[in-house]
Amino acid sequence: MATMRAIDIKGGKGGIDALFINDKTPKPQVDHAKALVKVKCFGLNRMDLLQREGKYPVPPQAPKTLGVEFSGTIEELASESESSFKKGDAVFGLAYGGAYAEYIAVSTHMLIHKPDELSWEQCAGIPETWITATQAMYLIGEFAPGKSILWHAGASAVSIAGQQLSVANGASAVFATARSDEKADFCVKELGAKAGYNTETTDWAAEVQKATDGKGVDIIVDYIGPQTFAGNLNAAARDGRIVNLAALSGTAFKPGMPEPNFGLFVGKRLRFEGSSLRSRDEKYQGKLRDQLHDHALPKFKDGSFKVLIETVFDWKDIQDAHRLMESNKTKGKIICTVS
The missing domain is CATH 3.90.180.10 (Medium-chain alcohol dehydrogenases, catalytic domain)
Structure with missing residues (x-):
């Protein structure tokens, strides 16, 4: 052989x-x-x-x-x-x-x-990076020009691709989160995001609500899982789509994590959907x-x-x-x- x-x-x-x-x-x-x-x-x-x-x-x-x-x-x-x-x-x-x-x-x-x-x-x-971003945006998140979008882990390879795709394809606003000011600034200066938020020092969901005049964002692409779940519900717009691709904060809610208001699912008519590319x-x-x-x-x-x-x-x-x-x-x- x-x-x-x-x-x-x-x-x-x-x-x-x-x-x-x-x-x-x-x-x-x-x-x-x-x-x-x-x-x-x-x-x-x-x-x-x-x-x-x-x-x-x-x-x-x-x-x-x-x-x-x-x-x-x-x-x-x-x-x-x-x-x-x-x-x-x-x-x-x-x-x-x-x-x-x-x-x-x-x-x-x-x-x-x-x-x-x-x-x-x-x-x-x-390949993996840009195809994953495309899948999350379009096939799961139902992106269309004029919609707003938030990319978590903004300095990760998939979100770097996603922010560029979002800006080029007519998003009304692109937001990003990261775990440092440097990475949050990188998303704005290098990738064209409207704003980047340090999740360690800011209430990013509240800031997204302010930046959208209380409307929230139409699409959220998330890799974090339990740690960002409550914030995603708060930051999402009515009829919003939350796309979950990973669970970097673990697979279960832990003490100290923000408590989600599940009433927002009904009140905002939200859809939360998980997806992976490799299993397709x-x-x-x-x-x-x-x-x-x-x-x-x-x-x-x-x-x-x-x-x-x-x-x-x-x-x-x-x-x-x-x-x-x-x-x-x-x-x-x-x-x-x-x-």
Whole structure:
């Protein structure tokens, strides 16, 4: 059996020190509509930290190797692959897993041709981030021009993408929260948010109400969970949509967390909906790939949309990359190059 190098986890799960490069990893095979891509770069996502610890529900079709977004060149194509791709093409894309490796087998329905205007590192930071933001805004949040929107964790990669999408696509107002003044200011100065709020020092929900003359925001995209739940109910407008993508503050209400007024659900006619991208089928993800390609890619090419990269690591330093992500001090993507 052909082998390759890939990031592996000693014992199958564990802490950062368990990460290592395994040079005896089986090289993936392609069938149906898949391509074999030689990976140039891959992007880190918070789900990688959870999967490393055995705390993430990995889809059944995913390999055990971490990583869902990458850039690279096509080395082989299966018989049912999309006709627009050929061997040698420079591409980037989204996968169910396996990106922390020399090679990845991925459906051509989830690939995009790499533009000359973008680097390998930039392309590896687009797929999961921008597709997740698009899904949250449009498919779940029902965004339309003229609606207002609030992005929690404003300096996270998904919210950085989401704020740019919101401004470019006609939001009446874009708001963001973060855990420091520096990150809140970053959202305003660099991403075009109307206001950014430090959740550690301000009553952000009250400030959103003031900024909207008591109306509230039409869409809230949240990753925090219990800690922001009460504030979300207060900050949302009537008929608002609250989209929950993660629970970084835990999965249960704890003493000291703000108590939610559940009467606001009825009084405001709110909808609270959870969602994830990785668990979706290929057809669903493919539609989002098409939307990214048709609507966002031209703006990447002309520089209107920016892929903000915090740090680029050699993949030999994967432990340092995971430590940086766990620090919660980043503004933008962490990318690894495969050497």
